[in-house]
Amino acid sequence: MLRRIAFPLVGVLVILGLLYVGLGIDSRALPSPLVGKPAPAFQLESFYDPEEIVTEADFIGEVALVNVWASWCSSCRSEKPYLMELARQGVTIHGFNYRDTRADARRYLSAEMNPYDKIAFDPNGEAGMEWGVYATPETYVLDAGGTIRYKHIGPLTPRIIREEVLPLIEKLEAENR
Amino acid sequence: MTGKALQAYLHDRLHAPGYRTLVLAGLFLAAVVLASPVAALPMGKPVDFETQEQEAQYQKLVRELRCTVCQSETIHESNAALAGDMRRRVYEMTAAGASEQEIIDFLVQRYGDYVRYRPAFQANTVLLWTSPFLILFAGGMVWLQVVRQRQRLVLRQELSAEERAALEQFRRGE
Numbered sequence: 001m002l003r004r005i006a007f008p009l010v011g012v013l014v015i016l017g018l019l020y021v022g023l024g025i026d027s028r029a030l031p032s033p034l035v036g037k038p039a040p041a042f043q044l045e046s047f048y049d050p051e052e053i054v055t056e057a058d059f060i061g062e063v064a065l066v067n068v069w070a071s072w073c074s075s076c077r078s079e080k081p082y083l084m085e086l087a088r089q090g091v092t093i094h095g096f097n098y099r100d101t102r103a104d105a106r107r108y109l110s111a112e113m114n115p116y117d118k119i120a121f122d123p124n125g126e127a128g129m130e131w132g133v134y135a136t137p138e139t140y141v142l143d144a145g146g147t148i149r150y151k152h153i154g155p156l157t158p159r160i161i162r163e164e165v166l167p168l169i170e171k172l173e174a175e176n177r
Numbered sequence: 178m179t180g181k182a183l184q185a186y187l188h189d190r191l192h193a194p195g196y197r198t199l200v201l202a203g204l205f206l207a208a209v210v211l212a213s214p215v216a217a218l219p220m221g222k223p224v225d226f227e228t229q230e231q232e233a234q235y236q237k238l239v240r241e242l243r244c245t246v247c248q249s250e251t252i253h254e255s256n257a258a259l260a261g262d263m264r265r266r267v268y269e270m271t272a273a274g275a276s277e278q279e280i281i282d283f284l285v286q287r288y289g290d291y292v293r294y295r296p297a298f299q300a301n302t303v304l305l306w307t308s309p310f311l312i313l314f315a316g317g318m319v320w321l322q323v324v325r326q327r328q329r330l331v332l333r334q335e336l337s338a339e340e341r342a343a344l345e346q347f348r349r350g351e
Contacts, residue, residue, distance in 0.1 A: 030245065030288075030289060030291055031289060032289065033285070033286060033287070033288070033289045033290075034286075034287065040287075099258060124217070124262075125217070125258065125259070125262045128259075128262070129262055129263070129266060129287065130287065131287070132287035132288050132289075133259075134245050134246050134259065134288075135246050135259065
């Protein structure tokens with residue numbers, strides 16, 4: 001009698017347990033295979049000057065953020081103040097201007113509100129494919145040697161910056177010294 | 178011809194009556210032709226290949242790669258900009274002679290295993306691929322057990338003393 005109840009009971013509990021775990025899994029969280037790999041190669045016009053060529057080498061040299069943004073992207077707008085704050089604190093931020101036009105992007109970056117150091121202009125998403133970009137905004141952390149150490153898909157929030165980005169930058173800069 | 182010379186040439190031409198429509202049509206056509214390899218490949222746009230194998234490979238791959246922003250669509254079905262880029266990349270690589278595996282590897286390196294609609298058989302997908310067979314096997318074992326038990330019941334013709342006593346109790350309505 002006990003076995004008759006125990007067997008299905010255990011089965012049901014196992015299935016319930018799996019379903020419960022499944023509820024907590026974020027199906028949108030996609031680990032990037034690029035974390036731990038060197039920054040992918042690209043060659044694009046500089047956003048500021050069409051004559052100038054920007055490559056991955058321009059992003060490498062110190063611990064830096066690489067932010068993928070576009071003027072049509074409203075969540076980029078929402079994270080921009082945080083990028084400004086990071087830039088004010090002395091964090092180097094490079095950017096990919098993704099699927100955008102220079103005119104629109106210039107309006108988006110009015111002179112006193114530009115957190116970016118170097119910006120590569122990527123209107124056709126070519127470097128975007130090399131860097132495995134899903135959608136703007138995305139933020140990478142590069143170490144001084146040019147290895148991707150972190151990637152965040154979606155807008156940065158104060159919590160993410162405080163708990164993930166800043167500690168990582170500090171750690172990487174300590175490694176550097 | 179340099180950009181300035183071309184501009185001057187076009188300016189002269191455009192202002193000569195009669196040529197205008199022709200030149201404009203020509204420019205439009207040139208824009209379409211020139212734009213196609215750079216811009217993302219629009220949905221359902223016919224693609225040209227030199228060989229039938231390349232065409233077949235392209236058609237197969239666009240149905241096996243996931244549009245990573247839209248998640249439940251292949252890049253063949255999806256209207257997203259990223260899917261257009263991926264179609265273009267698959268097209269270019271196929272036309273350049275890359276094999277199916279090379280193209281899949283290229284995208285997996287950048288976007289992870291998730292771009293594959295048909296997951297590869299590897300360490301972290303063993304359970305995914307084998308679970309239907311494992312469940313079938315477990316179900317088969319249960320079924321076999323039940324059948325055997327029933328066979329034993331049928332084979333046994335005599336009731337035990339205990340069962341006879343129980344039956345007698347029921348009969349008397351106790």
